[in-house]
Amino acid sequence: MSTLSDMPSSSLDNGQGVIDPDVFFEQNKAPANLAEFEAKLEAFVSYHQAQKNRIVFITSGGTTIPLENNTVRFIDNFSSGTRGASSAEYFLRAGYAVVFMHRQFSLQPFHRHFVPHPHLNFLDYLQVTDNGAKVATAYEQQVKTVMTEYQQAKDTNRLLLLEFVTLPDYLFKLKSGTRILSGLQSQVMYYLAAAVSDFFIPSAKMNDHKIQSRDGGLTLTLDQVPKFLKPLVSVWASQSLIVSFKLETDEQLLVPKARQALESYGHQVVVANMLHTRKHTVTVITKSSEKVVSLSPEELASHVEIESRIIPQLVHIHDAWIDSGSTLA
Numbered sequence: 110m111s112t113l114s115d116m117p118s119s120s121l122d123n124g125q126g127v128i129d130p131d132v133f134f135e136q137n138k139a140p141a142n143l144a145e146f147e148a149k150l151e152a153f154v155s156y157h158q159a160q161k162n163r164i165v166f167i168t169s170g171g172t173t174i175p176l177e178n179n180t181v182r183f184i185d186n187f188s189s190g191t192r193g194a195s196s197a198e199y200f201l202r203a204g205y206a207v208v209f210m211h212r213q214f215s216l217q218p219f220h221r222h223f224v225p226h227p228h229l230n231f232l233d234y235l236q237v238t239d240n241g242a243k244v245a246t247a248y249e250q251q252v253k254t255v256m257t258e259y260q261q262a263k264d265t266n267r268l269l270l271l272e273f274v275t276l277p278d279y280l281f282k283l284k285s286g287t288r289i290l291s292g293l294q295s296q297v298m299y300y301l302a303a304a305v306s307d308f309f310i311p312s313a314k315m316n317d318h319k320i321q322s323r324d325g326g327l328t329l330t331l332d333q334v335p336k337f338l339k340p341l342v343s344v345w346a347s348q349s350l351i352v353s354f355k356l357e358t359d360e361q362l363l364v365p366k367a368r369q370a371l372e373s374y375g376h377q378v379v380v381a382n383m384l385h386t387r388k389h390t391v392t393v394i395t396k397s398s399e400k401v402v403s404l405s406p407e408e409l410a411s412h413v414e415i416e417s418r419i420i421p422q423l424v425h426i427h428d429a430w431i432d433s434g435s436t437l438a
């Protein structure tokens with residue numbers, strides 16, 4: 110078997126192994142369900158464009174990096190989908206229509222409240238009755254509260270669930286999504302909470318079939334993923350408000366790297382968070398401001414969610430973005 114590192118390096122790169130974003134779309138295959146994705150999004154967008162509603166396009170969950178074209182093994186990116194799924198609920202409360210593009214099987218708005226816990230699984234929320242089954246008395250109030258909001262989002266057609274799995278899947282759909290949403294211009298916010306891999310193996314460099322273990326250990330060479338925020342901000346969605354997330358594990362790097370991203374890509378907001386404190390502290394950074402948003406231990410203990418503090422701030426920035434005609438400094 111030839112090792113992956115023996116294979117030719119991709120052409121049309123910048124000399125440092127980083128290909129241009131356009132070349133990425135030529136060298137990688139579009140997802141088989143792209144047309145279905147586009148049809149669902151087009152219908153949702155034309156409905157809300159007619160109603161003059163704001164739309165937030167949320168990405169949530171981690172992308173995978175397949176190691177084989179017939180994929181048995183893949184590298185995953187950390188993200189449970191909590192940030193994206195809870196944010197979607199707060200955007201709905203703020204009156205937005207929500208496109209929720211999430212990693213398949215990661216957390217979803219509303220459903221997230223009833224996912225398996227160590228001692229509580231789906232069936233534990235139910236009880237058997239003489240005629241069938243119902244929500245167990247202990248959970249009736251919680252189910253009613255969540256169901257009421259969920260039903261309202263469905264009745265008003267304000268929540269569209271779309272899926273991705275791999276990195277190319279994510280990027281093709283993100284690009285296509287910006288094209289479909291482009292008519293709404295400043296009314297759209299991109300909220301890029303998905304954990305997107307920085308490294309990948311291009312299709313042409315991948316083993317077609319399952320990598321065999323008979324040759325001993327495995328050495329992988331990964332290419333760098335092109336910097337997609339650049340065309341997203343300057344070409345694909347230049348009239349829309351763009352909020353990206355920066356994840357770090359070294360506190361010293363967090364704010365400098367977030368500022369560097371704002372400067373390199375020229376978008377409007379970076380929400381910076383540390384892996385281990387992301388549920389109670391984030392820093393919302395714009396070109397002219399830097400605000401730490403945090404929850405007290407008491408707030409955490411009473412289940413206040415940090416997204417309930419982040420979203421109103423972003424809505425405020427979005428108001429200013431719309432009022433300024435997409436020119437907010």
Ligand code: 9Z3
Binds near residue numbers: 170192353354
């Ligand atoms: C985030 O930083 C998200 O807040 C988390 C949320 C992934 C930490 P969970 O889903 O976690 O609630 O478990 N997302 C962005 C991560 C990312 O890939 N950012 C890139 C970077 O840091 C820039 S786009 O370089």
